[in-house]
Amino acid sequence: MISGNLNVEIVVAVIAVVFFFIGVYLNKRSLNKQMNSSTEINYKKIEELEISKREYEVLLAISDGLSNKEIANKLFVSESTIKTHVSNLLVKLNAKRRTHALQIAKDLQII
């Protein structure tokens, strides 16, 4: 009788643990399908768009809300240089302005 009760308890515990992790696993899967945000960055897309390393740094700085002058200071180059990078980014992303570039970049999951 004692060994019988122990068996039941162990079985219950195992089932609880197993189904707990099944719940966690299935939930993670379903959530990943839903939200295509906060996912990983699509590096292939960055290459595909021929966005250079420096241009990408500028793009990230834009998404931090920095001005061209602030980006220039951060990267130790002139504001002219940043303007060039931004202009090239806008062309490559087919964006009209920096906020538009951010919207597109998020959509493409490159930031």
Add this chain to the structure above:
Amino acid sequence: MISGNLNVEIVVAVIAVVFFFIGVYLNKRSLNKQMNSSTEINYKKIEELEISKREYEVLLAISDGLSNKEIANKLFVSESTIKTHVSNLLVKLNAKRRTHALQIAKDLQII
């Protein structure tokens, strides 16, 4: 003996279901804490910052990458009006410019 086996099966099933949902629930909670993106919008924060309905519409339009003129057309008002809203938004969000406002708004989870 028969009724005894049935009870065990029912108990096992109940435990399985219960722990399955506990797994789902706890997983959802832990994921929400990690990624503060793609989560729900913090409407209390919007009120707290005293951002009006119209100002919030403008904020969303900014995050869509629209220019002041485009926002004006979309909301059927003048560009002057949009400039007023944007200026007020920048003050309320303590932002230096619209891209900075977007960064802050995302951080506060109001967009």
Add this chain to the structure above:
DNA sequence: AGCACTTTAGTACTTTAGTATGAATAGATT
């Protein structure tokens, strides 16, 4: 009606952003 707040809009101005163009330099590749 009176009050508070939001939304609207204007003028005049300064600051940022963005375009177009040309050019120099460094690094990697052929």
Add this chain to the structure above:
DNA sequence: AATCTATTCATACTAAAGTACTAAAGTGCT
């Protein structure tokens, strides 16, 4: 060595964004 690409920077623009006011009209509330 010659070529290609990325990065840098400048000048001279035009366009967009943002500030600082002022003010009128609409909305909701008491």
